[in-house]
Amino acid sequence: MQYSDRLLGRHHPLVHRLRSLRRDARRRRAEGVLVAEGVHLAREALRSEAIIECVVASPRLEQTPEGRALRAEIAGRGIDLRDSLQDARSPQPILAVVRVGTWSLDDALAWRGDATPPLIVVADRVQDPGNLGGLLRTADAAGATGFVCCGESADLHHPRAVRATMGSVFRVPAAAVDRTDAQAALEKRGIRRIAAEPHRGTVYHQCDLTGAIALLLGGEGRGLDPAWLERADERARIPMCPGVESLSVGAAAGVLLFEAARQRQLWSG
Amino acid sequence: MQYSDRLLGRHHPLVHRLRSLRRDARRRRAEGVLVAEGVHLAREALRSEAIIECVVASPRLEQTPEGRALRAEIAGRGIDLRDSLQDARSPQPILAVVRVGTWSLDDALAWRGDATPPLIVVADRVQDPGNLGGLLRTADAAGATGFVCCGESADLHHPRAVRATMGSVFRVPAAAVDRTDAQAALEKRGIRRIAAEPHRGTVYHQCDLTGAIALLLGGEGRGLDPAWLERADERARIPMCPGVESLSVGAAAGVLLFEAARQRQLWSG
Numbered sequence: 093m094q095y096s097d098r099l100l101g102r103h104h105p106l107v108h109r110l111r112s113l114r115r116d117a118r119r120r121r122a123e124g125v126l127v128a129e130g131v132h133l134a135r136e137a138l139r140s141e142a143i144i145e146c147v148v149a150s151p152r153l154e155q156t157p158e159g160r161a162l163r164a165e166i167a168g169r170g171i172d173l174r175d176s177l178q179d180a181r182s183p184q185p186i187l188a189v190v191r192v193g194t195w196s197l198d199d200a201l202a203w204r205g206d207a208t209p210p211l212i213v214v215a216d217r218v219q220d221p222g223n224l225g226g227l228l229r230t231a232d233a234a235g236a237t238g239f240v241c242c243g244e245s246a247d248l249h250h251p252r253a254v255r256a257t258m259g260s261v262f263r264v265p266a267a268a269v270d271r272t273d274a275q276a277a278l279e280k281r282g283i284r285r286i287a288a289e290p291h292r293g294t295v296y297h298q299c300d301l302t303g304a305i306a307l308l309l310g311g312e313g314r315g316l317d318p319a320w321l322e323r324a325d326e327r328a329r330i331p332m333c334p335g336v337e338s339l340s341v342g343a344a345a346g347v348l349l350f351e352a353a354r355q356r357q358l359w360s361g
Numbered sequence: 362m363q364y365s366d367r368l369l370g371r372h373h374p375l376v377h378r379l380r381s382l383r384r385d386a387r388r389r390r391a392e393g394v395l396v397a398e399g400v401h402l403a404r405e406a407l408r409s410e411a412i413i414e415c416v417v418a419s420p421r422l423e424q425t426p427e428g429r430a431l432r433a434e435i436a437g438r439g440i441d442l443r444d445s446l447q448d449a450r451s452p453q454p455i456l457a458v459v460r461v462g463t464w465s466l467d468d469a470l471a472w473r474g475d476a477t478p479p480l481i482v483v484a485d486r487v488q489d490p491g492n493l494g495g496l497l498r499t500a501d502a503a504g505a506t507g508f509v510c511c512g513e514s515a516d517l518h519h520p521r522a523v524r525a526t527m528g529s530v531f532r533v534p535a536a537a538v539d540r541t542d543a544q545a546a547l548e549k550r551g552i553r554r555i556a557a558e559p560h561r562g563t564v565y566h567q568c569d570l571t572g573a574i575a576l577l578l579g580g581e582g583r584g585l586d587p588a589w590l591e592r593a594d595e596r597a598r599i600p601m602c603p604g605v606e607s608l609s610v611g612a613a614a615g616v617l618l619f620e621a622a623r624q625r626q627l628w629s630g
Contacts (some may be wrong), residue, residue, distance in 0.1 A: 230612040233601040263604065297623055330619060331628030332502040335532065338554030339615070343499040346612030347619045350599060354566055 100148060102174045107176065110148065110187055117247040123190050126249040126261070128229035129157050130184040137257025138165060143191040144173035152185035159185060181255050192249070195265040200238035202265070208305040210283055211352055213276060214240045216320055218311035218341060221246040225256025226342045227309065234349035235358040239266035240306075242274050243317050275323060278306050284325045286347055287316055290338045293327025301352035309348075313323055372434035376445065379417065379456055386516040389423045395530070399453040400427050401415060405528025407434060412460040415441035427503035428454060443554050461518070461530070466546050468534040469507035478573040479552055480621055483509045485589055487580035487610060490515040494525025495611045496578065501529035503618035504627040508535035509575075511543050512586050523536060544592060547575050553594045556585055557617055559607045562596025570621035579615075581610055 094218055103244050111126050112119055113127050125145060127139045128241075130237050137144055144274045153159040183230030203210055213231040218224045239248075239255075246253055248268065254261055278285055286299060287308040308324060321327070326359055330339060330347050353359055369376050381388055382396050389395055394414060397406045400422075404465040406413055416435050422428040435442050472479055478506075482500040487493045493515045497508055510517055517523075517537065523530055547554055555568060577593060579585030590596070599608060599616050622628055 100609060226609055226612070229609060231603075233599075233605040233608050233612070235602045258606070260605070269628055314429075330502075331622075333504045333628065336502040336529070337527070339502050340611065342609065342611050343495070343502070343615030346608070346615035350616045353600075359602065 099148050100174050106146070106148065106174065106269040107234075110189070113189065114251050115216075117250065120247070120249045124194060125189050126254055127251060128188040128190050128191050128254060129251060130255070131156070131162055131186060131261060133254065134166075134188045135162055136189050136262055137190045138162075138169075140259070140262035141197065142193065142262050145189040145191050146174065147186060147188045148174045148176045150176050150185045155185075177287065190262070192261070195264075195267050197240065197267045197269050197273060200267040201277055201281055201283065201303075202238065202241050204237050209236065210237045210281075210306075211349075211356070212233060212238045212240060212278075212306035213345070213349070214242065214278075214284060214285075214306050214308045215245050216243040216271065216308060216310050216316050217314055218245045218309070219313070220311070221250035221253035222256045223311070223341055224248060225253035225261070227345050228253075228257045228264060228266065229260045230342065230345045230349055232257075232264045234346075234353045235356075236264060240274050241266065241268040242271045245311065252347050269285070271317060271319060273318070279323075281282075285320070285323065286348075287321055287324035287327045288344055289316070289321070289327045290332070291329065293329040296328040296330050296348055297351055299326055299328045301348075301355045305352065307345075307346055307348050307352070309341055312338070313337050369443050375415070375417065375443065378459050379458070380446065382458065383520050388519050389516070394458050395465060395523055396520060397457040397459050397523060398455070398520060399524070400425070400431055402523065402528060403435075403455050403457045405531055406459045407431075407438075409528070409531035411462065411531050413440050414458040414460050415443065415535060416455060416457045416542070417443045418452045418593075419445050422553070424454075431455065432627050454621060459531070462534075464534040464536050466509065466536045466542060469509050469536040470546055470550055470552065471507065472573075473506050477506065477511035478571075479506045479518055479550075479575075480504060480618075480620070481507045481509060481547075481552060481575035482614070483547075483554075483575050483589075484514050485512040485540065485575045485577060485579050486583055487514045487578070488582070489524035489580070490519035491525045492580070492610055493517060494519075494522035494530070494544065495615050497526045497533060498523075498529045499611065499614045499618055501533045503615075503622045504625075505533060505618065506527050508533050508534065509543050510537040511540045514580065540586060540588060544588070548592075554589070554592065555617075556590055556596045557613055558585070558590070558596045558598055558602070560598065562598040564596040565599050566620055568594055568595055568597045570617075570624045572587045574621070576614075576617055576621070578610055578614055581607070 283304045445533045
């Protein structure tokens with residue numbers, strides 16, 4: 093898109109577009125972009141292979157050394173950089189419109205080289221954007237090779253989700269698909285499905301988490317859809333102190349993913 | 362406190378008090394109470410040893426079987442139960458004013474029987490109430506015997522913190538104290554201090570997490586205060602995928618606490 097003036101007021105079309113992109117998941121999908129807010133995320137976008145379409149900076153960006161360095165880098169790369177009088181209703185001093193790779197389910201389930209069997213996270217019914225983004229961040233840290241959202245999960249490109257990923261949204265191939273498509277693809281590729289369950293199943297550190305696996309994590313509230321539980325190859329349980337009903341999905345993801353990383357000796361150094 | 366009428370309008374003193382208790386940490390501390398919001402938390406309060414001073418229910422409580430059962434239980438126990446015309450600005454159908462035990466640092470660090478050496482979580486500079494409450498929930502699930510907040514951490518009785526604990530706030534002895542007092546008490550009692558660090562130290566599953574230990578967790582942003590790091594007995598590192606800067610404090614807590622539980626064989630059954 094082309095915009096006329098470089099100094100943006102609140103009624104400038106780009107400011108309207110930013111507001112609409114932050115609110116409207118359909119518009120984000122239609123345009124294939126997300127809005128990265130803040131210095132950390134904008135820097136992560138720059139470091140990644142994503143294409144940065146344009147950046148809007150407020151005068152506050154100049155107030156920190158990191159902000160000034162970031163501004164210089166953006167200008168140096170020839171990225172379309174606008175100054176905003178307003179903050180586009182964002183508390184952040186910088187907003188970047190980032191064209192995100194359109195990852196397919198195949199991308200999310202692919203092998204990364206012969207020696208690295210897929211370690212997939214499937215988020216089912218994770219309805220809070222912050223929780224969903226946090227899952228992707230943890231998955232990235234543990235070395236997950238792909239991420240799949242399904243079953244009424246939030247939009248991974250929701251501003252709160254993007255923020256919670258801390259930049260992992262630019263690194264880990266992630267696809268949002270129907271539950272049945274995800275199940276069929278995992279089955280076809282021979283990726284073992286390990287369902288996280290609070291009260292039944294094998295104690296998680298006695299599960300074999302090497303090889304090609306998908307960890308199935310259900311959102312808080314309703315948990316995994318029964319369709320996942322019925323067809324799981326194994327159920328992994330995190331034993332808990334009596335009286336405690338459940339673990340947060342974020343904490344459970346940390347426990348299971350880093351146990352998988354430990355068994356796979358991913359980051360032993 | 363005594364209130365006159367049982368059907369509360371928005372200007373009733375109890376409604377004012379509830380609003381003020383939800384906003385004002387000093388008032389909560391002065392009165393020694395917190396406000397538990399929602400069916401789940403009210404039920405957890407009932408199950409615990411905490412004293413429920415009074416309960417305000419909105420007509421919406423009658424709309425679910427759980428709500429009706431809870432209401433009947435509260436009435437049956439002779440707890441002061443009021444009906445509210447308004448929802449006291451809460452989206453929840455029930456608010457309970459709960460007198461929480463005043464746990465001292467000694468309580469938080471105590472042994473639970475001879476066979477259970479303390480497993481303590483120290484939260485330092487964890488400024489987001491939701492994150493702090495989530496830590497307590499994870500600590501409870503893993504079998505932590507005590508919880509200590511210090512260094513500008515949020516108030517554990519903040520409504521968002523209470524909600525995030527999912528009821529653990531009524532179970533785990535927790536104290537908010539000065540950093541120096543916490544350090545001195547841990548040292549005096551011979552409780553080993555294990556600092557969670559993203560980039561240095563021993564790989565966490567090679568650390569000895571049995572015996573009397575305190576896991577020191579820093580908030581996101583600034584992490585642990587250097588004063589903790591200098592005097593830690595050991596630094597535990599969770600190895601991460603290259604390119605990832607840090608793990609969320611909630612995920613890190615899950616990984617470390619459940620590794621401690623595993624080593625201690627707390628919940629092997």
